[in-house]
Amino acid sequence: MMLSSVIHALLIALAVIVLAPLAVGLYQGLDRKLTAACQGRKGPPLAQPFYDMLKLLTKQRALASPWQSFFATLYLFASITALVLFYLGADLLMIFFISAAGAVCFVISAIAVPSPYGHIGAQRELLQVLAYEPLLFLVIVGFYLVTGSFMLDTIAAYPAPLLLTLPLMAIVLGYVLTIKLRKSPFDISACHHGHQEIVRGVQTEFAGRTLAVTELAHWYEIALVLSILMLFWATSLWGALLLLAAAFVLEIIVDNVCARTSWSFMLINSWITGLTLAVINILWLQVG
Numbered sequence: 001m002m003l004s005s006v007i008h009a010l011l012i013a014l015a016v017i018v019l020a021p022l023a024v025g026l027y028q029g030l031d032r033k034l035t036a037a038c039q040g041r042k043g044p045p046l047a048q049p050f051y052d053m054l055k056l057l058t059k060q061r062a063l064a065s066p067w068q069s070f071f072a073t074l075y076l077f078a079s080i081t082a083l084v085l086f087y088l089g090a091d092l093l094m095i096f097f098i099s100a101a102g103a104v105c106f107v108i109s110a111i112a113v114p115s116p117y118g119h120i121g122a123q124r125e126l127l128q129v130l131a132y133e134p135l136l137f138l139v140i141v142g143f144y145l146v147t148g149s150f151m152l153d154t155i156a157a158y159p160a161p162l163l164l165t166l167p168l169m170a171i172v173l174g175y176v177l178t179i180k181l182r183k184s185p186f187d188i189s190a191c192h193h194g195h196q197e198i199v200r201g202v203q204t205e206f207a208g209r210t211l212a213v214t215e216l217a218h219w220y221e222i223a224l225v226l227s228i229l230m231l232f233w234a235t236s237l238w239g240a241l242l243l244l245a246a247a248f249v250l251e252i253i254v255d256n257v258c259a260r261t262s263w264s265f266m267l268i269n270s271w272i273t274g275l276t277l278a279v280i281n282i283l284w285l286q287v288g
Contacts, residue, residue, distance in 0.1 A: 015087075025053070038256045057212045061210065064118075071106070079224070117205065132180065143155050175270050184261075185265075185266070
């Protein structure tokens with residue numbers, strides 16, 4: 001019985017490690033195609049994110065500092081661990097702290113390079129972490145207040161869609177997703193649009209395989225946030241997929257109609273709006 005449980009957990013972990021980057025790569029490829037269509041361009045192939053990743057992996061490793069590679073690898077390890085634990089039904093609060101530790105490792109890997117561009121990018125990335133981490137924590141607290149547990153098995157087994165009792169928390173998670181996807185108006189530390197960046201912020205001093213490691217870790221991070229979003233409609237696979245599709249369309253619309261803002265606006269707006277919505281939803285739960 002114990003051996004079968006271990007094998008089952010290993011199979012789930014292997015599936016998550018393999019399928020998550022494939023799903024997020026296709027997600028980003030479709031994102032680029034639709035964004036290009038909105039701007040009247042043909043856009044890259046759907047598989048372009050995978051081509052970019054393979055190209056980076058085949059390049060010769062070039063390091064500005066050995067600590068850069070070390071902390072980038074920790075960032076990848078933390079991102080994979082958090083996502084695997086999510087699908088193993090672990091404690092969501094523990095997953096939150098592991099993911100946060102990975103984000104800090106990414107910032108440290110950028111600071112480890114003696115470059116003013118890297119340091120500015122790292123500072124902006126840290127500001128983004130400060131903007132979205134409190135919001136993500138409150139979303140998790142909202143899950144606990146409704147289900148009475150931080151365990152993912154219990155949260156996913158809740159008989160009613162959590163979106164009905166936590167609608168404002170879903171909007172708060174939308175702020176987190178926008179920042180995580182590095183989309184306008186909150187793409188202050190890095191951006192995938194070439195017309196916005198001469199150097200890519202926090203990733204300016206990353207190259208080759210080290211850059212591939214950070215990109216892959218970022219894919220696992222996106223997969224984790226999207227998985228948390230699916231918890232709002234865990235009672236139905238089609239409902240969860242519909243929720244993902246709605247978030248995907250809204251993110252593209254926001255990205256194309258909004259210009260990049262300043263770091264101070266991002267921090268103040270995400271805290272004031274996000275925290276206000278979260279507190280209102282929590283008070284609504286307590287009164288109801």
